Amino acid sequence: MNILYLHGLKSKLNDEKRRILEKYGKVFAPDIDYSGKHIQPQQILRNYPDTQFNVVIGSSMGALNGYIISNQIGRPALLFNPPLGKYAIAEFSLEPRFTTGLSPKQLLLGGKDDVVDPKETLTFLSDHLQEHELEIKIDPNLGHRIPLDLFKEQVSYFFSKLCY
Template structure:
């Protein structure tokens, strides 16, 4: 299984989180400079022209890009605190075949960076079109602690791998 992991703004995939993800497949985690552009799904995928991803996982700004990529390549996504109000629809070229793209989304109820209410408002318009598993943790802020990351990743893979 090929896993595309997209880090957040001014962040990187930690060795501990990489280790958790590697239990489920090969992890591709590019370094992304979001300062030049927040939304860059095509540029991200161009780094891996011969790789077909089975799942997309992202945190914060990476979750926004993961959402867009998931929608266009038709692969499941696990999203942590995605700032979806910045979403801009982007249609990829025909190389990518859409399929079912269920999404598991975790929002921090105490997130001061990404307002969970705005994200929920955005997602309302997609409730009938997408398979969404949305959780709001009232005690969680923007950063995802290791234990919560591990639990969400395990649940995500158990849901998509039956």
């Protein structure tokens, strides 16, 4: 299984989270510079022209790009605090590579996130309910950062639902 992991805006995939993901497959975690442009799905995928990703996982800005990539390649996504409500929907429109059906998404939102407003994300998702199978968990005490134990729990649950 090939896992595309996309880090957030001033972040990287740390060794502990990489080890958790490596239990499920080969991890591709590009080092992305978001300073010039936040939405970069085409640039990210261009780095892997011969790689078929089975799942997409992202956090914050990486979750935003992961949402778009998941739609484009038709693969499931696990998204932590994606800032979906901050950008115009036109920026999300990419030609899908596959038309095999909806790409299911599992989201974890922090109720106390002071970086990405979970209400904006929920509003965006409610406006696009016909587009995806969604599973949304809101942790009322969670801020923007995802603690290791919660990351491990969500990753385990996400992969337990897949038939790979």
